[in-house]
Amino acid sequence: MSEKTDLGGRVGKGLQSLSSFGSGTTRLEIAAIIATAVTVIGGLELVLRWLDVPQYILPPPSAIAIALITDFPLILPHLGHTLVVLLSGFGIGAGVGLFLAAIITQFPFAEKIIAPYVLILVTTPMLALVPLLILWFGFGYAPRIIAVALASGPMVMINSATGFRRVDSNKIALARSYGASTLQIFRKVRAPMALPMILVGLMIGAIFGLLTAVGAEMVGGGYGLGNRLTTYSSMIQMPQFFGVVLILSFLGIMIYVIFFLIGKRWASWET
Template sequence: MSITTQTGAGIVGATGVASGLGGQGAKEVAAIVAVALLVIGGSELLLRLFEVPQFILPTPSAIASVFASAEMPTIAEHYSYTLIELVTGYAIGASIGLVLAAVITQFPFVEKVITPYILLLVTTPMLALVPLLILNFGFGFTPRIIAVGLASGPMVMINAATGFRRVDAMKIALVRSCGASTLQIFSKIRIPMAMPMVIVGLMIGAIFGMITAVGAEMSGGGFGLGSRLTTYSSTLRMPEFFACILILAVTGITIYAFFFWLGKRLAGWES
């Protein structure tokens, strides 16, 4: 069971976007920039031409002006809270996910016991549990970190476990015949061969974690970028609202780009 397909499952060949990011020429980069300028400029022109109110849909220039306004320090402060929740919850969830992936691939009985619970976590929207977590742990960081960990951990575990199982049985039989221990087989054979799937799982887990963190902040607590989104939308401050959306979008792209780079470094052989 895996979130990604088995054909070209590594992050190096995960999507067409990924392959494009890896080797774009000057013409491709220029085309991307030109399309971006066309979309931004066209949006600016159309919104001004039809005199669309700022509280309905702000112009790109109005959104850009937020980054130089007095509101930006407040947005930056709340963004730092979101990053704390994301990094802490993701580190805990991903670590547990990797350990569980290693355990269930070595001990089939453990897999049979915990698989139903992992499926329950995967199929249950973690945002639905946020009110319950807030009821038990208050409006601080704790319920949000737990929600991020629960959202990211299973994604990491499923993909990592799939990767650990992809190893050719003939290779394992060969090194076992040479006297290699189970630990040596796992560290020297399974982990390197599973690295593409592990990195894909880490990337998916990080993106799911960010979405969960923002959603949990929108459920209450008064701090975090999700809380700012709720405040700005309820007061019709759409330029600030879309500025926060833009920050989150850039964060997601950064996460993707980081794991794509990591995949090229650690699993470039799969390409």
């Protein structure tokens, strides 16, 4: 029981700040939120202009917005590259991680043996391997995709395994009392019961994947949003630099929102 609430809390708590928006928000609150945003951004603009801060130190919001709009066609292909790296790397990593979690949790003995290696994979920043991967696989997509897969896979695996390990023996007994096979028990009891934790794993895995994709692009050079960051900063094009940062935060927020909506639709029974 305590395990249950703890888990609900984990999915719920992180998403609470988001879910507190929406239906419960009054007109006054919306007005206050917009007013605050305008004050912060406008205030920043005024202060930076008033103090005459040079653009290469910190560009005012208006300059960032203009750079983002005018240079967006130049940035767009790089966004595409980053998305290819992120989606394929995350797809591979998440798929393998999920599959291994489902298999491993069926064999507690094997799980004990593998656990330390998974822990090493989870705790080591996979960015550290990028120079080596470039040495092995060249400057193409391959090393970046592998790095993203290595970063997101273990995160997905360790969280999904926690989900699959949540054995409610009464629910399994219920299925067995109707003569359910091991596969049926997995599909109809274990997997749905693990879903909230799987979603947490996928979200964390995707965010780690984004970090690693951008990092690998900084090291790998040539193309990608990470590469744009190094290029723009070396050319002291700070408005463009911050424009790319804004795109990256937008990607991060999208990951969060997507998994929040999936969780709301398919795992709301937990909260």
